[in-house]
Amino acid sequence: MAEAEQPAVVRAQGIVKRFGPTVALDHARLAVRPGEAHALVGRNGAGKSTLVSVLTGMERPDEGEVTFAGESAPGYGDTAAWQRKVACVYQKSMVVPDLTVAENLYLNRFPGAGRIRWRALREDARALLSEYGVEVDPQARAKDLSVEQRQFVEIARALSFGARLIILDEPTAQLDAGGIDRLFAKLLELRRQGVAFLFISHHLQEVYELCDTVTVFRDARHVLTAPVAGLPKEELVAAMTGDDGGAPEGDSRAVARAPVARKEAGPDGEPVLRTEGLALEGEFDPLDLVVRPGEVLGLAGATASGNTAVGETLVGLRKPAGGRLSVRGRPVRPGSVPHAIDAGIGYVPEDRHDQGLVLGRSVAENATLTVTDQLGPYGTVLPSRTRAFAQRMITSLDIKTSGPSQPVSGLSGGNQQKVVIARALAREPSVLVAIRPTAGVDVKSKDALLGVVRDVAASGSGAVIVSDELDDLRVCDRILAFFHGRVVAEFGSGWSDRQLVAAMEGITEPGTNGTAGDTEDRTEGRQT
Numbered sequence: 001m002a003e004a005e006q007p008a009v010v011r012a013q014g015i016v017k018r019f020g021p022t023v024a025l026d027h028a029r030l031a032v033r034p035g036e037a038h039a040l041v042g043r044n045g046a047g048k049s050t051l052v053s054v055l056t057g058m059e060r061p062d063e064g065e066v067t068f069a070g071e072s073a074p075g076y077g078d079t080a081a082w083q084r085k086v087a088c089v090y091q092k093s094m095v096v097p098d099l100t101v102a103e104n105l106y107l108n109r110f111p112g113a114g115r116i117r118w119r120a121l122r123e124d125a126r127a128l129l130s131e132y133g134v135e136v137d138p139q140a141r142a143k144d145l146s147v148e149q150r151q152f153v154e155i156a157r158a159l160s161f162g163a164r165l166i167i168l169d170e171p172t173a174q175l176d177a178g179g180i181d182r183l184f185a186k187l188l189e190l191r192r193q194g195v196a197f198l199f200i201s202h203h204l205q206e207v208y209e210l211c212d213t214v215t216v217f218r219d220a221r222h223v224l225t226a227p228v229a230g231l232p233k234e235e236l237v238a239a240m241t242g243d244d245g246g247a248p249e250g251d252s253r254a255v256a257r258a259p260v261a262r263k264e265a266g267p268d269g270e271p272v273l274r275t276e277g278l279a280l281e282g283e284f285d286p287l288d289l290v291v292r293p294g295e296v297l298g299l300a301g302a303t304a305s306g307n308t309a310v311g312e313t314l315v316g317l318r319k320p321a322g323g324r325l326s327v328r329g330r331p332v333r334p335g336s337v338p339h340a341i342d343a344g345i346g347y348v349p350e351d352r353h354d355q356g357l358v359l360g361r362s363v364a365e366n367a368t369l370t371v372t373d374q375l376g377p378y379g380t381v382l383p384s385r386t387r388a389f390a391q392r393m394i395t396s397l398d399i400k401t402s403g404p405s406q407p408v409s410g411l412s413g414g415n416q417q418k419v420v421i422a423r424a425l426a427r428e429p430s431v432l433v434a435i436r437p438t439a440g441v442d443v444k445s446k447d448a449l450l451g452v453v454r455d456v457a458a459s460g461s462g463a464v465i466v467s468d469e470l471d472d473l474r475v476c477d478r479i480l481a482f483f484h485g486r487v488v489a490e491f492g493s494g495w496s497d498r499q500l501v502a503a504m505e506g507i508t509e510p511g512t513n514g515t516a517g518d519t520e521d522r523t524e525g526r527q528t
């Protein structure tokens with residue numbers, strides 16, 4: 001294989017990695033050239049994260065070889081030597097929350113022997129951060145940093161170890177539009193200094209924006225490495241899915257606009273969900289919402305706009321300061337998750353690790369957590385019924401797993417998210433509230449999951465999608481855009497990306513409010 005004159009910053013060849021019966025990597029390969037921005041894409045479970053673990057020395061492959069600039073990789077267990085070669089910025093923070101930025105930067109390598117000289121440490125940290133143009137106070141506690149600041153600190157930390165390769169595993173998942181712009185600007189600047197990136201993302205438009213080369217993995221194997229320029233998105237998606245039937249990202253309109261057999265949603269159809277004056281001080285102003293049977297309502301907004309807080313209040317995670325909430329006309333006790341579930345509210349949380357799954361338990365147990373009362377007589381749980389139930393979910397949501405008894409800890413991130421959705425659907429909720437439901441989900445599964453949300457509505461229930469992802473919002477019949485805790489715009493069908501993004505950024509375009517499509521009288525608008 002012809003590569004540029006210089007050896008690859010990292011080259012992995014013939015990598016095989018098995019987890020029990022699962023082959024996570026099957027003679028996979030990848031090479032990143034110096035200063036290159038290289039994307040690694042593939043469907044959920046394709047083997048991307050496993051390769052990252054191999055490239056960072058966290059997992060030892062069963063077969064194959066990793067070299068850095070032509071030299072053999074360090075020995076397994078020699079963490080410091082691996083850190084000098086490569087670093088990974090994960091979605092989940094790797095910094096210690098209670099330590100300061102300076103302490104995190106020098107964790108396990110405090111300068112000088114003997115007693116730690118704190119003032120010198122702070123000065124070193126300040127110099128290091130400014131060398132990489134990171135504007136963060138070295139004395140700030142890591143837990144007080146924004147996601148964006150934390151990622152910059154992690155990048156500076158990696159570079160200070162001497163690494164010339166940084167792996168970014170879905171770095172934009174928790175950033176808003178401004179944060180993504182700033183991250184990309186920083187990455188481009190570092191590239192000019194010769195730092196190479198391996199960028200993992202399910203957002204193909206980010207791959208096109210940032211990367212010059214893309215590698216596709218499918219079913220544990222390498223299937224394609226090609227320059228990004230000149231590679232049509234349809235071909236990229238086809239390589240990922242192994243067929244040419246995969247709708248390209250940004251085309252979930254196909255799902256959204258598919259004819260959906262709706263139940264009667266006439267003006268006197270009883271709302272599946274209604275809020276009156278629902279309010280949470282400091283988060284969102286009094287809000288009157290109505291979701292009708294068959295309707296998917298979008299609550300759009302950037303980080304801290306209030307849309308997530310509304311979603312969390314609907315599902316009982318947060319106790320509102322005032323107002324009422326009802327499902328199919330029956331009042332729901334606010335601030336109680338069990339009551340919300342009993343009342344018929346299904347919940348797909350944003351953070352599947354903190355709120356979604358019991359990692360050590362099986363797919364079947366996790367998928368049925370909310371329906372144990374239906375799995376056997378007199379409070380018993382029949383394993384056969386649990387497995388059969390889970391198997392139906394695995395099939396209908398296309399969950400990639402060795403079977404219902406596999407622990408969810410062994411599933412890829414996107415497949416874990418599907419288990420969370422399976423659990424929310426298990427009770428056949430009257431209204432499904434999903435917060436960023438497709439975070440970490442691959443292009444094809446994204447369409448499938450959003451299709452599931454539409455199906456929930458089509459069956460006569462309702463759904464609320466809380467998100468800043470345009471693809472999530474495309475499946476909605478109606479969208480309320482939040483900014484600073486208030487609804488600033490309402491859209492029916494026919495909105496443009498620009499209009500909606502502008503509304504989420506707090507820039508309301510003339511003629512947007514209540515005029516974009518069919519919006520009549522659904523939000524009895526205190527706010528609008």
Ligand SMILES: Nc1ncnc2c1ncn2[C@@H]1O[C@H](COP(=O)(O)OP(=O)(O)OP(=O)(O)O)[C@@H](O)[C@H]1O
Nearest residue numbers: 019024044045046047048049050410411412413414
């Ligand atoms: N620790 C583990 N134990 C058992 N199986 C595992 C383990 N880690 C990964 N796997 C399996 O290996 C396969 C590849 O998973 P991996 O996490 O690498 O996929 P991925 O491409 O990163 O997916 P995603 O986009 O969903 O994050 C999956 O089938 C997964 O279930």
